[in-house]
Amino acid sequence: MLKAPYVTNYLTEHFGDDAFGTLAGYVKRGGYQAARKALTEMTPDSVIDLVKNAGLQGRGGAGFGTGLKWSFMPKQSDKPKFLVCNADESEPGSFKDRILMERGPHQILEGIVIAAFATGAVKTFLYVRGEYAFPADQVERAVAEAYAKGFLGKNILKSGFAHDVVVQRGAGAYICGEETGLLESLEGKKGQPRKKPPFPAQYGAFGMPTTVNNVETFSHVPHIINKGSEWFRTLGTEKSPGTTIFGVSGHVARPGLYELPLGTRLDEIIFEHAGGVPGGRKLKGVIPGGASMPILPAGQLDVPMANEFLRERKTMLGTGGIMVMDETTCMVRVACVISYFFRDESCGQCTQCREGTGWMHKIIERIERGAGQPDDIGILLDVASKMEGQTICAFSDAAAWPVQGLLRHFREDFEAHIRERKCPFPESFEL
Amino acid sequence: MVISAASREKIAAEIAKYPAPRGALLPALHIVHAEHGFVSPECAQELAELFAIRPFEVLEVVSFYNMFHATPQPRHQVRVCTNLPCSLRGGRELLRRLEAHLGVKTGEATADGRIRLGHEECLGACAYAPMMRVDQQYHEDLDVEKAKSILDGLD
């Protein structure tokens, strides 16, 4: 089981208490009061309005407005409507959804019940990545408890509202985190993303209207219902309210999870909370939001961790997975590891993505070996630019961005490899 | 029949949860792996019958996902994470040392069919690197000695 976060806030406040994972422990801490309030005192529209006013943005990586997304679900539908809880968490550097499942499964389920009420969904498919066996067990246990005590099923909290939750385990494919890849996988197929439109709200799981939200997104919802949208907006920034759970990894003294308001400065997270770089070494670069997001160099860490500020520096919050690299780090090796991942995980449907990820990795690997050609950097930039904005899903962009970021800020590392015909960073991490 | 009656019962219970039977194909494949460790051609045939699809459609799905196998597997799958956060904290060194310890290369199985050593992409344990997955179990905050003794303790 994961260690509780080093810094907690409303999502993770009770994660040090093992009982919080059980129904009784959750109820003792005020759990399911928000669901009761929503189902018995509110209308679906007033729930959607409240979440809209709170300004909650999806925490799965894209940051789309949650209330707005819910409002896309057709009000009248002769087909059943579904929700999907995206628990496929596989973005390198991310491990927040895991702790939410391990330590707070009922918080997720309560968020699901409220979202189901707001959108009129009859069933939620909670799709957990296959490797997350223990977190999936915790969620399944919580689902069984919730059914037994009337928090899920036919007549939830005696309100007349019915909702089912089905847990499905994935089987090891990053692309199943992309929402339409997930839908295909849920239907028992290869997880190859669908062309959009139609969007899931019209044609989603099994062809039915569907809303997909991330585990953390659902977890915020009960708190918004309980404490209101104004309270939620007291945390975070004007454009990005609330907290998120940052996962800090790599070269820091205290790697781990930190629940902090959005807009907390990146340097504060790294140096004050995570204890800075150990061994008296200097920091070289930081990837702020999971492997898909472009890197920032040491001189640009005074940035509030919210998309409106990160965008100015050509990167994004992504999943809040912060990866810290010290001065020994070879950025060509970093590019090599990341480009290998994307080459391996491309689903292969789109030529630009399939070929582009392959070429990028091949060229980067050759540069690292000392066999790089003078025009390799130009080729890399050209390949990366052709991978953007033209494919079925955003995976291809997500594969291009980190390489572009590394070349933007650490081009000299690449040039030195080509010039010296070897890797000039003997102390860097092993490849 | 290769798929046991008990597994068939579990598969039927999964099928009942979905609006279309095929939704239960991944759950069914997990059930079959728990029983046999892989999907044999006979198994694929039986699954195809259960789901009213063609055997190649079953195998196509099997081959798409890393955790499904169409051939018999060693008793244990040991996967060391080599994605960036783990690499920054010694993940690749750990993998190299375990290769030497087991006398195999990454991707290979030991001659006694006990362990397949592999690498894995990020497993969501980045702050507790280096780490490895042994079958369904995560082992975190490893050092080489600790990892070796975990492998030595496998049957």
Ligand SMILES: Cc1cc2nc3c(=O)[nH]c(=O)nc-3n(C[C@H](O)[C@H](O)[C@H](O)COP(=O)(O)O)c2cc1C
């Ligand atoms: C390649 C790729 C992988 C993704 N992986 C995940 C994932 O593991 N978990 C997740 O919640 N969202 C993931 N997403 C984002 C989803 O497509 C989707 O936007 C999200 O689940 C919506 O939930 P939210 O609005 O609550 O953030 C991924 C997107 C892409 C393009």
Ligand code: SF4
């Ligand atoms: S962009 Fe890549 S991952 Fe996405 S659908 Fe196309 S080939 Fe598949």
Ligand code: FES
């Ligand atoms: S990189 Fe190894 S667990 Fe994330």
